[in-house]
Amino acid sequence: LSALSDGFSLLLHTPLALAAIGGAGWGILGGALPGISPSIAMALLLPFTYGMDPTTAIVLLSATYVGAEYGGSIPAILINTPGTNAAAATVLDGYALQQQGRGGEALGISLYSAVLGGLFGLAMLVLLTEPLARVALAFTPMSYFALGILGLSVIASLSGASLIKGLAAAVLGLMVATVGSDPISGVPRFTFGAPELLDGIPPILIMVGLFAVSELFYQSSSTARQLRSTTRARLRFPSAALRRRLARPQLLGSIVGTFEGVMPGAGGTIASFIAYNEARRWSRHKEEFGQGSPEGVAAPETANNAVAATALVPVLSFGIPGSNSAAVLLGGLLIHGLIPGPQLFEQNAEVITGLYMGLFVAVLSLLGLGALMLPACLWLVNRPKAYLTAFIYALIFSGIYSIEQSLFDVGIVLAAGTAGLLMRIVGLPFLPAILGVVLGYLVESNLRRSLVLSGGDYRIFLEDPIAIALLSVACMFILGSLGMRAWRAVHRNKKIEGVTS
Amino acid sequence: VRAGGTALRVLRDLACSAALLWVAASYYLAATDISRSALGDELGARGLPTAYAALLAALAVLLLAKASLGLLRRRTARAADAPEHGQPRVGRTLRRAAGVLGIGVAYVLAVPFIGYPIAIAAVISAMAVYQGERRTVRIALVAILGAVGFWTFFELLLGIPMPAPWTS
Numbered sequence A: 001l002s003a004l005s006d007g008f009s010l011l012l013h014t015p016l017a018l019a020a021i022g023g024a025g026w027g028i029l030g031g032a033l034p035g036i037s038p039s040i041a042m043a044l045l046l047p048f049t050y051g052m053d054p055t056t057a058i059v060l061l062s063a064t065y066v067g068a069e070y071g072g073s074i075p076a077i078l079i080n081t082p083g084t085n086a087a088a089a090t091v092l093d094g095y096a097l098q099q100q101g102r103g104g105e106a107l108g109i110s111l112y113s114a115v116l117g118g119l120f121g122l123a124m125l126v127l128l129t130e131p132l133a134r135v136a137l138a139f140t141p142m143s144y145f146a147l148g149i150l151g152l153s154v155i156a157s158l159s160g161a162s163l164i165k166g167l168a169a170a171v172l173g174l175m176v177a178t179v180g181s182d183p184i185s186g187v188p189r190f191t192f193g194a195p196e197l198l199d200g201i202p203p204i205l206i207m208v209g210l211f212a213v214s215e216l217f218y219q220s221s222s223t224a225r226q227l228r229s230t231t232r233a234r235l236r237f238p239s240a241a242l243r244r245r246l247a248r249p250q251l252l253g254s255i256v257g258t259f260e261g262v263m264p265g266a267g268g269t270i271a272s273f274i275a276y277n278e279a280r281r282w283s284r285h286k287e288e289f290g291q292g293s294p295e296g297v298a299a300p301e302t303a304n305n306a307v308a309a310t311a312l313v314p315v316l317s318f319g320i321p322g323s324n325s326a327a328v329l330l331g332g333l334l335i336h337g338l339i340p341g342p343q344l345f346e347q348n349a350e351v352i353t354g355l356y357m358g359l360f361v362a363v364l365s366l367l368g369l370g371a372l373m374l375p376a377c378l379w380l381v382n383r384p385k386a387y388l389t390a391f392i393y394a395l396i397f398s399g400i401y402s403i404e405q406s407l408f409d410v411g412i413v414l415a416a417g418t419a420g421l422l423m424r425i426v427g428l429p430f431l432p433a434i435l436g437v438v439l440g441y442l443v444e445s446n447l448r449r450s451l452v453l454s455g456g457d458y459r460i461f462l463e464d465p466i467a468i469a470l471l472s473v474a475c476m477f478i479l480g481s482l483g484m485r486a487w488r489a490v491h492r493n494k495k496i497e498g499v500t501s
Numbered sequence B: 001v002r003a004g005g006t007a008l009r010v011l012r013d014l015a016c017s018a019a020l021l022w023v024a025a026s027y028y029l030a031a032t033d034i035s036r037s038a039l040g041d042e043l044g045a046r047g048l049p050t051a052y053a054a055l056l057a058a059l060a061v062l063l064l065a066k067a068s069l070g071l072l073r074r075r076t077a078r079a080a081d082a083p084e085h086g087q088p089r090v091g092r093t094l095r096r097a098a099g100v101l102g103i104g105v106a107y108v109l110a111v112p113f114i115g116y117p118i119a120i121a122a123v124i125s126a127m128a129v130y131q132g133e134r135r136t137v138r139i140a141l142v143a144i145l146g147a148v149g150f151w152t153f154f155e156l157l158l159g160i161p162m163p164a165p166w167t168s
Helices: A002-013 A016-032 A038-049 A054-071 A073-079 A085-099 A103-137 A141-152 A163-177 A203-219 A240-262 A267-281 A294-310 A312-318 A324-335 A342-347 A349-381 A385-404 A407-426 A430-454 A458-462 A465-500 B006-032 B044-072 B074-078 B090-114 B116-130 B136-157
Strands: none
Touching (some): A016 A073, A016 A349, A038 A054, A054 A073, A054 A103, A073 A203, A073 A294, A085 A203, A085 A267, A085 A294, A085 A430, A103 A240, A103 A312, A103 A349, A141 A430, A163 B006, A163 B044, A203 A430, A267 A294, A267 A430, A294 A312, A294 A349, A312 A324, A385 A407, A385 B090, A385 B116, A385 B136, A407 A430, A407 B006, A407 B090, A430 A458, A430 B044, B006 B044, B090 B116, B116 B136
C-alpha cells in the first residue's frame, strides 16, 4: 500500500504521466509505420532521455514499447501490413474484417484487447516478477529449441484448406531463415556474395512483402472501379455481447503472452500465433477464423500486449535483453546508472514503482490515444483507391528504407511481394511461411547449441524438464490439430456423399 | 485467380508442386556449396538446409500425388465445389502486377540519382495513373504534397537520412 501511495505521489509530482502518455503516443505512431519497429521508435527517443531523471526516462522508453506493440496492429488491420512482427497474426482476421467494411470494429476490438492484455501483463509483472524471473533463468538451449518447436506446432491450424501446402509454406519460411551466417560456425549460407545478406533476412521484410506488396500487386488487377473503400469511418468498441464472446480468447492470449514474455528471445510473435491457434481451438465459431473472426483479432492482440509488459521481467531481474526493444531499454537503464538485478529492486525501489505506475498510465492512455488517432487512420484508408494504393506503396518504400538505410532491403521486399503473389496464385498460405521465417533461426541455433553441449547426443532433450514439457505440449497441439482436420474431412466427405446421392 | 472448377484447382496444385520441386532442387544445389568449417558441429551448416530441401521435395511429391488423385475424383468432387466468382484471371493479375513491380524496380534504380523527394513523388503519381486516376493537376498536387510530407516526417522529424541525389 505504501508503494502504491508512493507511486501515485510520483505520478502527481513528476512529469511521469506526461512521459507515459507521450511515449505511448509516439510508440503507436512508430508501430503503425511499417519499418519503424518498436526498438527503432525507442532508439530515436534515447538521446532525449539523457537530461531526464531516471524514472521519467525509463517510463518514456517503456511506454514507447507498449504503444508500438499496439500500433503494429493498425496497419495490419487497415492495409494488410503488419507494423511489427508481433502483429502478423492479427493480419488474417483483422484485414478480413476491414475488407467486409468492419475495419472500425476490428480496430476497436484490437484496442480493447491491447489494453486488457497490457493490464494483465502489468499485473503479472508487479505480482510475479520474482517467480517469473526464475522461469526465465531456467531456460537452456534445449528449452529454447522446444519453444521454437511449440511455435511451429501451430502450423497445422494455420494451413487453411491444405495441410500439405501449409507445411510446404512453413518449410519455405524455414529456408529463408537459413540465409546469412551459420549460427555455430559463422560460414555464409545462401548469401551469393551479397554482404547485405550476412545478417540474414529480417522477418519484417518478408512480412511486408508477402502481405502488403503482394496485396498491392493483386489489387492492381481488380477491374471494378472501386474508388472508395467501404469501411465505416468510425471506431467501434465491442458491444457487451461481443465483449463476453471475446473474454475467452483474451484470457488465453493473456496467459500465453505472460509466459512468452518472460522468456528472453521468445517475444510477441510466437505468443500471438500460439494465442491465435488456441483461441481458434477453443472457439465455438471456428469456421469464422481466417474469414474475419473478432476472436482472431482479440487473442493475438491481447497476447502481444501482455508480452510488452512481462518482457521487462528478464531485463529488470537479470539484465537479459530478450529482444531489440529490451536491449534499448537496457541501454536506457545503464545510461542512468541503473544496474539490473535484484539490487535494482532494493536500491532503486522508487524507479521500479515509478515504472509500474508509468506503465499503468501508458496502457490506459492507449484508449484515449487510440480514440484520437484511429478515426484519422480510418479516414485515410477511405480515400480514393488510386491514391490510397499509391501512398501505401510510397510508405512501404520509405519505411523499409529507414530500417537500415538500404535499398537492398527494398529490393528484398519487392522480391517477397512477387513470391507472395505467386503463393496466392498457387494457394500457399502466408502464415505458416511467416512462422517459419520467425522461428527458423531460434530452432536451428538452439538445436545445434544443444548438440554441441551434448557432443551430438540427441538424448539431451529428454534430460531437460522444460524441454520435455514444451515438446509434450507441442505434440498435443499437433495431434489435436491433425485429429480435428481428420474429423472435419470425414464430416465433409459425408456431406458430399449426401449431396451427390 | 479464377479457380472455380476442380480441374483448375488441380492444375493449380500441379503448378504448385512443380514450383516447389524446383525450389527444393535449387535450394539443395545451393546448400551443397556451403563450405565446411573446422568450427562446425555434428549437424554442420549444411545439415538443416539439406533436411529442409528433402522435406520440401517430399511435400511437393505428396501434393503431386494428391493433385493426380483429384483428377481421378474430379466428377465426385465437382458437386461440392462452389465456383469462386468475381476474382481476376491469372494472366491479367500477373500482367497488372508486373506494372506495379516495374514502378517499384524503377524507384530502386532511380532514387540514388534523382533523390528521395522526386523519386517518391514519381512513385505516387505513377501508381495513381496506373490505378486509373486521370486528373493530371490533382495527381501532381497530391504527389508533391505526399513527397513533402514523407520527406518531412522521415528526414526532418525522425532524422533518417533518405537517399540524396547522385549518391551512387
